[in-house]
Amino acid sequence: MSTTTPPTRTRRRSITKTHDRISQLSWEPTYHDPVTRYPTRYHMPRKAKDPMKQIMREYLPMELEKDERVFGGHDAAVRSGMAEKASQRWLEILKPFVQVTNFAEVAAGRCMSLLIDAVPNPELRNGYHVQFLDEVRHTGLQMSLGRWYTKNAPEPYGWNIGAQALARDPVTGPGVNMLSHFMVGDPIQCAFTLMVVAETAFTNVAFVALPDVGARNGDFALPTTYLSVQSDEARHISNGYATLLTVLQDDRNHDLIVRDLQQAWWINHAFLDPFTGAVMEYFSEDRSDPECYRDKWDRWIRDDWYRAYIVKLGKLGVDIPPDMFERARKRILGGIHHRQGMFGFASWMLHFWRFPQYTETDFEYFERNYPGWHDEYGDFFEAHNQLADPREGALMLSAFLAEAPPLCWTCQLPGVIDDDITHRVCDAHGNNCSPSAEGAGTRFYCSKECQWLDESNPGRYQGDRQWFDRYDGWELSEVVRDLGFIRPDGKTLIGQPHVNPDLPLWTLEDLRRCEVEVTSPNRVAAQAMGLPVLNTSAGGRSNADLANATLARNGFAGAPSPGGLRGETALLAPRP
């Protein structure tokens, strides 16, 4: 008989002790100075704290277990016929939602590499890389969810072209723009935009509150997936806080922190508030939710983030002026997501999902939560209902384009609050100039804050940024054909102004009969004001040559590595 002791797990190790050991693996290089490709303006103190203390032996099985639950949930959703039972209106808006959030994960992952390159602290780098793995996990989960809907949703059109449509659509394209701020710019500013603002403030709304709305609409595949994603976000929030605390140690960073946090806040707000608010409220068929978007915003963003986090930074010596936060809330109270929602509905044919007609239940919901809503927006949605049938032969877009506000140069969304719109005349480099100067053009902004972002980040916003300029003068059906938002029969549009099976579907021919010529609101506005029109059609950007020079000087693009021996040319800048 064997006397062998049965195998047991090795004893549980102290996380702190284990982590202390593992942290010894870092060292200060002495043969070659590391060279950063993405320098930061921040002074990086040597001391930092790893907030995650993640060890692969614990991390890998934990994430696998969470994955198994998610994919088990997807299987259960097939067996229960969830896609057929869920609200079709709700499933439609997930087409852009899943694509936008997935790009957020993609950009977030690249942000981690940016930080690993720029931040010399090994304690932070460890957490950044684990977060990069998390972000790739989230991409896998969210694309798997999109794949699930493609195969199982009653209406697959739009799902089948999601990644193709993402940047072309005039609503989700600005999402790509905003989310690119996670990975383009000063690495610490990117970290603030991603981790301190988007992940700490907005994921609670987008990945917790919004899945709750999904569940109310009979969709449990989305909550199953996104709540698993959110379980990783807590660690990312810690990464953001640790990054912030690290740069806070050096007084020379304070002004930068104040500036960058405000800018990070604004660019997040400018897109995420109208987008998330419209997704939640304009596509939920279930109206049982006691909280409207404003309530959720107050709970998660004002109370949990702004008051409990940002305001308390004052105790650490960083007072963030409240103005931009208060301005954002004022814009929400002023109806920014209702107005952007109207833009979406008016331009339904330019999107890769269907838009619902509203019922009395919907109108009651909006009026109950936003008193005065019907007086302000009700007529528009009544008209939308009436024009849903292609036999009516009319489009809201005709009237909308005639009076449309210009799109913002920075956030790319329409400037829907009249009093907020600003503009300036500048050259192709973004330098202010006389309207009569050669190459002068007019940049419009939805707000003075977006103008500040453009003016204070030279070179960031360049090139072919104004969606309608490209299609100025085009017949509408040709625009849709160019976008590719057409079903496989080659004539039926993917976007529709209804989800009603009793109504016919719009085709390219129906659009043609409406005889709509697309005009660029930006060009119209500039001309009406006697200002020079911005020429973005050339596609060139003023900083392309600058990039070539920088890259060539620093060893990119074909030049063999110099070897980087101590004292030799640094590629971009020595780290501080």
Added chain:
Amino acid sequence: MSVTPPVHHEGGAPTGPSRDEARTFEWFDPSGRRASHYEDVTVDTQPSPERHLGREYSVFFEDGRSTWDSRSTALRHDDWFAFRDPNELWERTFYQGGASYERQIEETIAVARGDGQPARLRPEWVEYLRANLQQEAFVEQGLWLVLASAARDALSDTVAHFVVFDAGFKQRQAQAVVLYAMDLEEDHGEFPIEAARQSWLDDEPWQPARAYVERLATVADWAEVLVAANLCLEPVLGVLLRRELYERGGATNEDTVTPVIFHAAQTEWQKVNRFMAALVGFLVGHETHGAHNREVLQGWLDTWLPQARAAAEALEPLFAARPDEPDFGAARALVEGELAASLEPFGLRVDA
């Protein structure tokens, strides 16, 4: 009790053209008859003007660099998104693999302990491990750092995701060695990481390897990092350490655990090796850029291989000190032969 969600079913049965034809992602050409799950969750998640963006990237760095920039590498391809990782690794299979290796290690250690094996390890082998084992983790750590950073610029998702996973392999491998040293302490006293660190920083055999990974952190071209790490250092030094020194050394010295630690790492290395072979084939096989890419790759091999070899040669004392005194020359010849055989089909020379 109703099992139907409390939802009003607006819409009902869909109408219009057949929906069966739109049940797959249509934005890329699958490599096989049908797209794999890997392809569906990977391809075109990284937008590109050359693919579906429809216009330029919208945001630029202050120095003019684009969101992703083709000038970030000297290699050229007009469709990086056509590349496929032959391992078809995506997040789920990554976690499945990594978790299984870690579980295998944990179980091996538990069974060995149950069998009383750690206490019966030969003293000279234990002392050898105490003196040398953990320095290997510093090589993995150095590679982790540069790979994790290089993933930012990779010009397609199918490349970038694997680079992130490759960095994840390195992090897991480095930590597994340190954790194993902690396990050995239960039976054999201190295995101080501080001593290993000092040895890595000061001892002659490790200095060329340390200089090499430090130099890697000076390279701006992300693809050059991949080549220097995975076509030069890993085949010449990484395999020599993991397989020839420790996996085989453990077996020879009646240690059942050490080979499992390094076997797991070798399993991951073989995925990297397959990935790199596919990537090189993809680049040198390009109709118009193939010759240029071969020239660039050859240049990098010529630059980095001599240093990788110097780093490997410097490890001879570690082989000489191993209790069973393995044939260092034979081990070196073996890995060199494998390297030459792996690159020869692509017209790349290793005679630098």
